[in-house]
Amino acid sequence: MTRYLVPIGLFALLLPVFIVGLTRDPSELPSPFLNNPAPEFALPSLTDPGSEVGSADYAGEFALVNVWATWCVGCREEHGFLMELAQSGAIPVYGINWRDNRPDALNWLDRLGDPYVFSAFDADGRVGIDWGVYGAPETFLLDPSGIVLHKHLGPLDYQIWQRDFAPLLGSAEAAR
Amino acid sequence: MLTEISTTRRLLVSCAVLLFGLPAAAIDAGKAFDDPALQARYEKLIEEVRCLKCQNQNIRDSNAFLASDLRREIRRMLAEGMSDDEIFDFLVTRYGEFALYRPRMQGKTLVLWLAPLLLLVAGTGVLVAILRRRMSMPIDDDEALDNTVAGRD
Numbered sequence: 001m002t003r004y005l006v007p008i009g010l011f012a013l014l015l016p017v018f019i020v021g022l023t024r025d026p027s028e029l030p031s032p033f034l035n036n037p038a039p040e041f042a043l044p045s046l047t048d049p050g051s052e053v054g055s056a057d058y059a060g061e062f063a064l065v066n067v068w069a070t071w072c073v074g075c076r077e078e079h080g081f082l083m084e085l086a087q088s089g090a091i092p093v094y095g096i097n098w099r100d101n102r103p104d105a106l107n108w109l110d111r112l113g114d115p116y117v118f119s120a121f122d123a124d125g126r127v128g129i130d131w132g133v134y135g136a137p138e139t140f141l142l143d144p145s146g147i148v149l150h151k152h153l154g155p156l157d158y159q160i161w162q163r164d165f166a167p168l169l170g171s172a173e174a175a176r
Numbered sequence: 177m178l179t180e181i182s183t184t185r186r187l188l189v190s191c192a193v194l195l196f197g198l199p200a201a202a203i204d205a206g207k208a209f210d211d212p213a214l215q216a217r218y219e220k221l222i223e224e225v226r227c228l229k230c231q232n233q234n235i236r237d238s239n240a241f242l243a244s245d246l247r248r249e250i251r252r253m254l255a256e257g258m259s260d261d262e263i264f265d266f267l268v269t270r271y272g273e274f275a276l277y278r279p280r281m282q283g284k285t286l287v288l289w290l291a292p293l294l295l296l297v298a299g300t301g302v303l304v305a306i307l308r309r310r311m312s313m314p315i316d317d318d319e320a321l322d323n324t325v326a327g328r329d
Binding site for chain 2: 026027029030031032099124125126128129130131132134135
């Protein structure tokens, strides 16, 4: 009987690895910016093409940076929650309108409401690449020194906010 | 009759063109660089970079716009005279080591590089152990064989 113990033992050792592997989503990549400074950027504003907006505008405060586009289904899904979040005043929300076209994006904000303090217009996706964006929506939580506390991939909602964002925001604020 | 054949042939050619031509049309047409050395480096680089949006494709084969953006950035960096390593650094700082199909050998990726070797060594060890045991078994010894069979559960 002991000869069977070795393979069974090895399998038992591997089992947790398989279980963890199965429950993880391989399309979710860890951001190299996590706990590191977010990249700086400056882009034309979506709503006011003549003026420039960017990372300098939220320096020194907690900020939520949301990468969105009108072609992105997940962005439509999370838009309602972003509106609520912005109205609650919990945190200022900044948008990076990624790989989009201006009339569509303006129309979107007009119809659905504009939760963003500003939306930077990243037409050719350069800033998106700097931020390591590979699929909208992506949402970054930044602390006042510009460190990325958390990155969320996919549509944001209340549950995810409460689970992943609110505790970080709370503890970081308490530490100040 | 003659016209019929040529119609069939024309149809076949059209199908072939459609089949084999479409993928080419999806990716940037033409050469990126006039300099053949730069073009060769460019083609090699885009083969080694993963399309993060469509994870099992490299950016050469993908027409996702992220892939075309990354190709554009790589062309820009090549034109600016950056080295391959600098370009890989650019990608890794933004997307992590996962962006490269051949992750560089260093701390975190060491296990990726060494695992096949370790598995090979372990497998060879097991094989040698099994062979040794079998070779030490008596071959033409009926009594021993009977004992072995009897000893089974």
